[in-house]
Amino acid sequence: MKVQYRPADDGDLHPAHTALVDSLNQFAAQRAMPLVELDFEENLPLWRHLLGAGGKGFLVAEVKKNIAGFCCYIVRDGLWFLSYLAVAPEFQGTGIGRELFDRALSEAQGNQTAKVVAAYTNASNWPSISLYTRNGIYPRMPVLKLEGSITNLCEPPEPVDPMPGEVASLDEETIALIDDIDLEIRHFKRDIDHRFWLGARSMRCYLFKKNGGTTGYAYVADDGTIGPLAALSTDDIAAMLCFCLDRLSSQGVDMFAVHVPGENRAALSLLYDRGFKIQDLSLVMSSLPFCKWENYVISRPSLL
Numbered sequence: 253m254k255v256q257y258r259p260a261d262d263g264d265l266h267p268a269h270t271a272l273v274d275s276l277n278q279f280a281a282q283r284a285m286p287l288v289e290l291d292f293e294e295n296l297p298l299w300r301h302l303l304g305a306g307g308k309g310f311l312v313a314e315v316k317k318n319i320a321g322f323c324c325y326i327v328r329d330g331l332w333f334l335s336y337l338a339v340a341p342e343f344q345g346t347g348i349g350r351e352l353f354d355r356a357l358s359e360a361q362g363n364q365t366a367k368v369v370a371a372y373t374n375a376s377n378w379p380s381i382s383l384y385t386r387n388g389i390y391p392r393m394p395v396l397k398l399e400g401s402i403t404n405l406c407e408p409p410e411p412v413d414p415m416p417g418e419v420a421s422l423d424e425e426t427i428a429l430i431d432d433i434d435l436e437i438r439h440f441k442r443d444i445d446h447r448f449w450l451g452a453r454s455m456r457c458y459l460f461k462k463n464g465g466t467t468g469y470a471y472v473a474d475d476g477t478i479g480p481l482a483a484l485s486t487d488d489i490a491a492m493l494c495f496c497l498d499r500l501s502s503q504g505v506d507m508f509a510v511h512v513p514g515e516n517r518a519a520l521s522l523l524y525d526r527g528f529k530i531q532d533l534s535l536v537m538s539s540l541p542f543c544k545w546e547n548y549v550i551s552r553p554s555l556l
């Protein structure tokens with residue numbers, strides 16, 4: 253089978269999206285897990301964000317003019333992150349995933365700025381966990397996808413006062429404040445992603461202040477997702493999450509989802525106390541440890 257590997261362009265986004273959804277659904281069906289519903293139009297801004305200016309970090313594998321698979325990675329400060337690696341079910345097991353991964357990884361290894369190479373995968377996805385681990389990208393942090401609904405939202409045993417957040421807008425002052433928190437908590441900046449989120453119509457960012465300084469930030473989305481969220485002190489996480497839940501509820505959102513690192517005990521305790529349930533378990537994998545996970549909630553798997 254002749255496979256052509258080349259940088260993606262805008263016209264590849266729809267077939268790449270289809271390959272991703274088909275591969276994730278095949279994976280889910282094999283494990284009797286709920287199928288993935290991902291609307292292309294809704295995800296198009298994210299796809300374009302990942303494609304970037306020249307498609308440099310977005311590689312497709314083409315077989316007879318069909319997109320058989322793709323991978324994309326982002327480089328943010330010293331963090332090189334594999335956002336997606338997917339091969340359409342009918343092309344799996346033929347070496348395409350391995351070749352896409354090798355090509356991406358050789359870029360990471362030759363990239364002078366990349367200090368940490370990282371990836372994200374479902375905890376039961378043994379082919380990808382093995383592929384990454386054999387290449388020096390080790391399982392570091394479990395991430396629990398917790399979901400809650402307005403009808404089952406409980407009061408925590410100890411009352412938590414929501415910490416009021418101020419709506420942030422897309423300006424250089426906000427970016428500088430968030431960059432400082434990211435450096436402290438994630439160890440790497442990514443202003444390009446914050447510009448994307450701050451400009452997204454379906455997301456809002458809140459800044460949390462204490463003693464005259466900014467102590468954290470949190471994003472909420474119209475689809476009920478909370479994150480990314482970063483707090484300089486773990487003591488503030490429960491109150492920040494309660495504020496986010498109140499904001500979403502007051503907008504009429506009735507389903508919530510939060511991707512919580514296993515180390516973030518404050519978020520796990522609060523969300524379980526409030527009636528959230530686990531829906532999925534994934535792994536952050538990386539060449540070296542990074543991030544104070546106890547202070548952080550990830551955004552979506554593709555941007556961490």
Ligand SMILES: CC(C)(COP(=O)(O)OP(=O)(O)OC[C@H]1O[C@@H](n2cnc3c(N)ncnc32)[C@H](O)[C@@H]1OP(=O)(O)O)[C@@H](O)C(=O)NCCC(=O)NCCS
Pocket residue numbers: 275276279335336337338339340343344345346347348349350351372373374377378379380382383
């Ligand atoms: C993970 C995935 C990209 C692999 O693509 P693929 O083209 O089928 O994989 P390859 O044929 O190139 O094999 C890659 C490696 O995985 C191993 N592998 C493939 N299928 C496997 C399986 N079912 N069980 C165990 N190992 C497996 C292969 O042996 C190979 O290792 P090797 O190079 O040492 O021989 C593909 O299964 C997929 O798209 N899965 C759904 C999406 C996903 O979960 N992506 C990863 C997280 S973003």
